Structures are given as C-alpha cells and as structure tokens.
Amino acid sequence: PAGIGFNALNGEYVNMIEAGIVDPTKVTRTALQNAASIAAMILTTETLVAEKPEKEMAGMAGMGGMGGMGGMGGGMPPM
Known part of the structure; x- marks a missing residue:
C-alpha cells in the first residue's frame, strides 16, 4: 500500500508519514543527480587517460620550422 515502508530503526513496516519518516524532494533529487554524475x-574515465607518445623513427626527417604567414604583420593592433 502507498505510504507504507520499512523503519530500519525498529525493524517494522509502518506508515512512513505517521512515523515522521519523510525524504524531502530536494534531498532525493540531489542524491539522484549526484549518483548520475x-x-x-x-x-x-577512459577519456582521461592519455596515450604514451610514440618515439620518432630515426629514418624520418622532421618538417623543420614552419614560418609564419608572410606579409601579415606581427601582433595585435594597439588598443
């Protein structure tokens, strides 16, 4: 029946409202949100684990320093 629950303190099934055992909605909602989180x-958690970088092979040459975009000027304009 509705409103009947187990009182763990004395080990009996009671009317929860009459016994004063009531969970506020906010507490229940917060507990569910925290559990879901x-x-x-x-x-x-897998996304937090980074892969170990691979060692570069000795035979492969690097691409060298890539220059900036020519003719674009440097820095931001003064405010």
Whole structure:
C-alpha cells in the first residue's frame, strides 16, 4: 500500500508519514543527480587517460620550422 515502508530503526513496516519518516524532494533529487554524475564520470574515465607518445623513427626527417604567414604583420593592433 502507498505510504507504507520499512523503519530500519525498529525493524517494522509502518506508515512512513505517521512515523515522521519523510525524504524531502530536494534531498532525493540531489542524491539522484549526484549518483548520475558519478556514474557518468566512472563510465567516461577512459577519456582521461592519455596515450604514451610514440618515439620518432630515426629514418624520418622532421618538417623543420614552419614560418609564419608572410606579409601579415606581427601582433595585435594597439588598443
């Protein structure tokens, strides 16, 4: 029946409202939001792990220093 629940303090099933056992909606909602946030973090933990950089092969030459865009001037204009 509606309103009946288990009172863990005395081990009996009681009318929760009459016994004064009431969860405020905000507390329940916050607990669910926190649980969902933690579950999402646990499921996406893989994205926090970075791969070990590969060593460059000795035979491959680097591309060298790439110059800037010629004729574009340098820096930001004064404010």
